[in-house]
Amino acid sequence: MSRAATVYDVAARAGVSIATVSRALRLPDAVRPETRRRVADAARALHYVPSGNARDLARQRTGMLGVWFIEDRAEAVVDDDAAESLQWSLYWDQVIRGIERESWRRGFAALIASTRSARAGELTNEIAGRVDALAILAHDIPTDELAVISERIPVVLVAARHSISGVDSVRVANSQGIKLLVEHLIDVHGYRRPVFIGGVPHSSDAVERFQAFRRSWTEAGYAVPDTPFLSGDFTASTGVVAAEQLLTSGPLPDVVMCANDQTALGVLRRFRRHGVRVPEDVAVTGFDGLELGAGTNPPLTTVRQPMLQIGAIAVKLLVERLAAPERPSVATMLPVDVVIRESCGCPAQPLLIKGMELSARSTTSRSTNR
Amino acid sequence: MSRAATVYDVAARAGVSIATVSRALRLPDAVRPETRRRVADAARALHYVPSGNARDLARQRTGMLGVWFIEDRAEAVVDDDAAESLQWSLYWDQVIRGIERESWRRGFAALIASTRSARAGELTNEIAGRVDALAILAHDIPTDELAVISERIPVVLVAARHSISGVDSVRVANSQGIKLLVEHLIDVHGYRRPVFIGGVPHSSDAVERFQAFRRSWTEAGYAVPDTPFLSGDFTASTGVVAAEQLLTSGPLPDVVMCANDQTALGVLRRFRRHGVRVPEDVAVTGFDGLELGAGTNPPLTTVRQPMLQIGAIAVKLLVERLAAPERPSVATMLPVDVVIRESCGCPAQPLLIKGMELSARSTTSRSTNR
DNA sequence: CTGAAAGCGCTTACAG
DNA sequence: CTGAAAGCGCTTACAG
Numbered sequence: 001m002s003r004a005a006t007v008y009d010v011a012a013r014a015g016v017s018i019a020t021v022s023r024a025l026r027l028p029d030a031v032r033p034e035t036r037r038r039v040a041d042a043a044r045a046l047h048y049v050p051s052g053n054a055r056d057l058a059r060q061r062t063g064m065l066g067v068w069f070i071e072d073r074a075e076a077v078v079d080d081d082a083a084e085s086l087q088w089s090l091y092w093d094q095v096i097r098g099i100e101r102e103s104w105r106r107g108f109a110a111l112i113a114s115t116r117s118a119r120a121g122e123l124t125n126e127i128a129g130r131v132d133a134l135a136i137l138a139h140d141i142p143t144d145e146l147a148v149i150s151e152r153i154p155v156v157l158v159a160a161r162h163s164i165s166g167v168d169s170v171r172v173a174n175s176q177g178i179k180l181l182v183e184h185l186i187d188v189h190g191y192r193r194p195v196f197i198g199g200v201p202h203s204s205d206a207v208e209r210f211q212a213f214r215r216s217w218t219e220a221g222y223a224v225p226d227t228p229f230l231s232g233d234f235t236a237s238t239g240v241v242a243a244e245q246l247l248t249s250g251p252l253p254d255v256v257m258c259a260n261d262q263t264a265l266g267v268l269r270r271f272r273r274h275g276v277r278v279p280e281d282v283a284v285t286g287f288d289g290l291e292l293g294a295g296t297n298p299p300l301t302t303v304r305q306p307m308l309q310i311g312a313i314a315v316k317l318l319v320e321r322l323a324a325p326e327r328p329s330v331a332t333m334l335p336v337d338v339v340i341r342e343s344c345g346c347p348a349q350p351l352l353i354k355g356m357e358l359s360a361r362s363t364t365s366r367s368t369n370r
Numbered sequence: 371m372s373r374a375a376t377v378y379d380v381a382a383r384a385g386v387s388i389a390t391v392s393r394a395l396r397l398p399d400a401v402r403p404e405t406r407r408r409v410a411d412a413a414r415a416l417h418y419v420p421s422g423n424a425r426d427l428a429r430q431r432t433g434m435l436g437v438w439f440i441e442d443r444a445e446a447v448v449d450d451d452a453a454e455s456l457q458w459s460l461y462w463d464q465v466i467r468g469i470e471r472e473s474w475r476r477g478f479a480a481l482i483a484s485t486r487s488a489r490a491g492e493l494t495n496e497i498a499g500r501v502d503a504l505a506i507l508a509h510d511i512p513t514d515e516l517a518v519i520s521e522r523i524p525v526v527l528v529a530a531r532h533s534i535s536g537v538d539s540v541r542v543a544n545s546q547g548i549k550l551l552v553e554h555l556i557d558v559h560g561y562r563r564p565v566f567i568g569g570v571p572h573s574s575d576a577v578e579r580f581q582a583f584r585r586s587w588t589e590a591g592y593a594v595p596d597t598p599f600l601s602g603d604f605t606a607s608t609g610v611v612a613a614e615q616l617l618t619s620g621p622l623p624d625v626v627m628c629a630n631d632q633t634a635l636g637v638l639r640r641f642r643r644h645g646v647r648v649p650e651d652v653a654v655t656g657f658d659g660l661e662l663g664a665g666t667n668p669p670l671t672t673v674r675q676p677m678l679q680i681g682a683i684a685v686k687l688l689v690e691r692l693a694a695p696e697r698p699s700v701a702t703m704l705p706v707d708v709v710i711r712e713s714c715g716c717p718a719q720p721l722l723i724k725g726m727e728l729s730a731r732s733t734t735s736r737s738t739n740r
Numbered sequence: 741c742t743g744a745a746a747g748c749g750c751t752t753a754c755a756g
Numbered sequence: 757c758t759g760a761a762a763g764c765g766c767t768t769a770c771a772g
Contacts, residue, residue, distance in 0.1 A: 050494075060764065104484050126433075130426070389742070393742085421766065
């Protein structure tokens with residue numbers, strides 16, 4: 001690892017100018033075949049690896065899309081040996097995967113930077129200046145800093161609480177999803193004593209889901225608590241804790257609605273460990289539609305949001321704005337589906353309640369899921 | 371989004387030189403408080419966002435760790451509506467997560483670039499030149515290109531087949547894991563007609579696991595096929611296809627060992643759909659130790675590899691080599707555990723067979739898992 | 741504590 | 757088709 005070769009070294013060895021080296025490497029058709037070959041040989045011999053920084057600086061673009069990912073989970077302790085991964089948001093994971101994938105399809109690399117909280121200035125100094133556009137994945141965002149950054153590069157907010165004028169955003173129809181699910185729980189199963197296990201308190205996803213929970217049950221004529229039974233951090237450990245508390249705080253509700261799948265997973269596990277049968281003794285539902293929920297025991301009834309698509313759309317908005325900086329900002333709301341599996345009390349044959357169609361006021365459609 | 375402000379603009383507005391702007395922003399203590407304030411005000415007023423490229427170019431470092439992720443899955447068709455995510459390797463996902471996390475802990479951002487196959491030159495041009503060090507996640511690697519790149523920046527190979535001299539690598543004890551699992555299947559369950567569902571043919575993980583499968587059963591005195599029943603791409607669809615073929619090709623084996631968990635998941639699902647009971651009619655095992663396997667029906671007996679740790683160690687090796695470029699290369703082999711759940715025929719209480727201890731020739735230790 | 745100046749390694753009009 | 761030169765936006769010895 002001696003001093004790395006540069007265009008100058010390659011040029012010298014090939015007996016051409018640095019401009020020609022640049023062209024031979026970048027625009028092969030712009031130079032004579034003979035020249036091209038000489039440059040290629042020199043580059044190979046010198047183990048030349050072009051500097052991305054220098055190139056990007058000269059070109060005034062980076063080809064990178066940034067993902068700023070704020071972990072908002074608490075430092076929760078999980079009692080399960082294998083559950084370390086459950087500390088992580090499987091939901092964000094999927095969204096990030098959607099971003100990576102779409103970035104790749106559109107010729108960008110993804111620069112992922114995560115942090116535990118938005119330390120002031122970090123966003124600006126660490127990534128904003130090194131990417132062409134930036135996706136913010138967070139429930140709570142550093143509004144002021146973003147306002148400045150969005151003046152310089154396209155920014156898209158995913159699942160964020162606040163919106164910033166001129167900044168695109170992507171979110172899902174939380175309320176509709178919960179509403180459809182509650183209707184199912186009432187109409188099909190006749191439940192009437194629900195409980196809600198919340199997520200990160202300042203998360204708009206968590207807030208919207210709980211409010212929809214309240215509204216839906218209330219409108220159906222049932223009294224429900226005006227706060228979540230417990231608010232957690234969207235991890236399985238929240239579910240574990242919630243289940244424990246549920247078991248020691250009087251009669252069980254007939255259905256436990258969780259702010260997300262991972263929380264529901266924790267509830268399921270802890271209930272099972274205590275011999276509480278789901279759905280016989282109590283029904284449990286989630287939100288997200290993680291693959292994981294198809295394999296739980298019993299399989300989890302949930303609301304599925306299009307996670308990969310959320311990421312893909314975020315990238316699409318970014319790239320579009322890169323092409324048309326002045327386009328008005330767009331707030332995308334993606335539809336969700338209710339995935340009926342067994343944890344709500346339904347038989348093994350899963351059903352799918354399409355959110356799309358309902359929102360268009362058509363008949364509830366139920367189609368076989370597998 | 372007018373022309374973005376630069377140090378020159380900030381300097382002009384603050385009435386100082388660009389050197390002072392740089393210092394005020396980067397080394398606050400090196401300038402007078404008054405100067406610092408003037409610069410900060412100017413920067414804020416101008417919505418100044420420093421250029422990462424220019425900074426990195428001047429500094430000769432990027433603060434970024436690259437992850438080059440080669441997808442090697444085939445374009446398989448899955449019959450399950452929700453299974454799109456199963457097309458993705460949940461294993462790589464975890465490793466990447468481990469990388470992101472450790473990168474962050476060590477003050478680096480992670481640049482993730484993925485591709486479907488190693489197009490020549492892409493690696494060199496697209497990432498190698500823009501990161502301080504590079505992790506290659508792939509079963510099969512572009513050896514020549516990497517040899518060149520590793521001359522310039524630290525490279526670490528994860529789960530790769532070939533090793534390159536002078537390049538660090540991380541892999542797991544595939545053989546030991548399979549061996550321990552086979553011993554369990556024979557000693558505890560008395561199975562004798564196993565079948566192996568393979569992974570990507572050129573993957574060393576897939577190859578090592580199959581070879582260990584052969585060796586272990588053979589050494590125990592049982593005849594086993596000398597090729598996998600089927601070789602796939604490590605996705606659930608491979609498992610689905612394998613299960614179909616198994617069902618139509620004569621008597622069922624007594625145990626189906628899969629090259630990884632996602633494949634096993636596909637087998638489980640398809641068997642279940644056809645009314646084949648696991649483990650009563652046939653046992654099934656996986657490899658990876660994904661969380662997902664704890665929730666399948668029945669829960670999956672598998673070999674668990676420390677995926678987050680694999681990623682973390684990859685980063686550690688990279689950062690260490692950054693500090694000591696001449697250190698001899700190290701090939702890390704991480705231990706695995708056998709996670710006994712129910713799909714092998716064991717009762718609900720899960721067991722853990724530690725790979726570590728066995729490899730040190732101590733007694734097989736069995737500890738409760740939850 | 742601050743400034744002038746060189747340098748980081750490319751790309752890209754502009755000439756020829 | 758090729759070269760000389762300016763420019764991309766910072767950082768960092770070196771003086772003062």
